[in-house]
Amino acid sequence: MMMDLSLSLTSAWPCAATETGASASSPNGIATVHARFLRTFPISALPTNLSLFLIDDKFDLILHFVNGSIYSISRAWAWRRGIGIEEMMQPIDVERFRRDGFLAIPQLVGAATVAALADIYDAMLRGEIDCSATDNPLGMTTRQIMLPSAYHPIFRDNPALDAARDIARDLLGVADPKPVFDMLIYKEPGQLATTPWHQDYSYAQMPLTPAGTLVPSDEYVQFWVALDDVDEENGCMHFVPGAHDAPLLDHYIAGGDADYSQRLLAIRDPEAALDLTKAVACPLKAGGATVHNYGTPHFTSGNRTTARPRRAYIFNFSTRDRGA
Numbered sequence: 157m158m159m160d161l162s163l164s165l166t167s168a169w170p171c172a173a174t175e176t177g178a179s180a181s182s183p184n185g186i187a188t189v190h191a192r193f194l195r196t197f198p199i200s201a202l203p204t205n206l207s208l209f210l211i212d213d214k215f216d217l218i219l220h221f222v223n224g225s226i227y228s229i230s231r232a233w234a235w236r237r238g239i240g241i242e243e244m245m246q247p248i249d250v251e252r253f254r255r256d257g258f259l260a261i262p263q264l265v266g267a268a269t270v271a272a273l274a275d276i277y278d279a280m281l282r283g284e285i286d287c288s289a290t291d292n293p294l295g296m297t298t299r300q301i302m303l304p305s306a307y308h309p310i311f312r313d314n315p316a317l318d319a320a321r322d323i324a325r326d327l328l329g330v331a332d333p334k335p336v337f338d339m340l341i342y343k344e345p346g347q348l349a350t351t352p353w354h355q356d357y358s359y360a361q362m363p364l365t366p367a368g369t370l371v372p373s374d375e376y377v378q379f380w381v382a383l384d385d386v387d388e389e390n391g392c393m394h395f396v397p398g399a400h401d402a403p404l405l406d407h408y409i410a411g412g413d414a415d416y417s418q419r420l421l422a423i424r425d426p427e428a429a430l431d432l433t434k435a436v437a438c439p440l441k442a443g444g445a446t447v448h449n450y451g452t453p454h455f456t457s458g459n460r461t462t463a464r465p466r467r468a469y470i471f472n473f474s475t476r477d478r479g480a
């Protein structure tokens with residue numbers, strides 16, 4: 157399906173298009189169309205099934221087509237910065253997320269975004285960008301840089317955050333999901349430490365949230381973005397579906413001291429506490445992601461490969477303001 161969207165945009169919408177461009181789509185694929193407008197236009201002027209995010213008085217649009225229909229619009233961050241646009245929205249199965257407590261998103265962002273993020277990620281790992289205040293081993297074993305967004309702007313504004321925010325809107329049911337915190341967890345080849353089964357809400361209190369606490373599982377989501385291809389060999393995410401709505405399981409400190417902010421928490425006796433026969437591994441291509449809620453038990457293995465790094469970029473959205 158080829159479409160001359162530059163024509164239809166300018167003729168159908170009462171706005172001044174100063175730059176437009178269009179690319180082809182396949183019937184089951186995605187069309188990415190770039191348009192830049194100098195002024196806003198009324199929602200009523202839009203074709204049906206479009207949504208619109210306004211950014212100041214100027215905005216860039218990407219139209220996403222799924223099965224020949226427009227799926228959504230989101231902001232063309234990468235295009236504005238001239239590094240190409242490849243992020244693709246995918247239909248998000250909200251019901252499945254509510255049932256299972258997680259989703260795998262095969263492609264949250266494309267190769268250009270992965271490369272741009274990985275470039276800065278690697279500079280942080282090499283110490284070329286000083287993150288020393290929060291570059292500490294998770295549980296004294298695994299490289300973890302907390303709050304990379306404090307050290308480089310790419311982690312404050314990038315297409316992965318934009319695409320994830322769109323998804324978080326659907327999953328959390330709020331128009332403006334709030335970013336909570338971000339981190340990088342790196343497992344180099346041969347780094348055999350597991351990230352044991354845990355629920356993220358266990359970290360809500362120091363040193364850990366007591367067992368039995370009710371988990372506000374509709375208030376937080378965590379995105380785990382793969383910047384390398386990941387599978388069971390190099391430490392992809394695993395989840396136990398449908399175990400997120402119960403009170404918090406009993407955790408213990410598996411690594412680090414009780415007052416260490418980058419301590420590692422783990423579910424006590426996970427074989428008894430969880431039905432691990434139901435555990436689902438989520439292999440992904442680079443640019444894919446998982447999203448889970450704060451009650452969903454999850455785990456990653458160590459990196460048993462000899463040559464495949466595993467760079468994870470992790471960030472969270474909430475219905476609440478930070479610290480609220």
Ligand SMILES: O=C(O)CCC(=O)C(=O)O
Binds near residue numbers: 341351356455456468
């Ligand atoms: O990346 C990992 O190894 C584990 C990530 C994780 O479990 C988490 O962020 O809660």
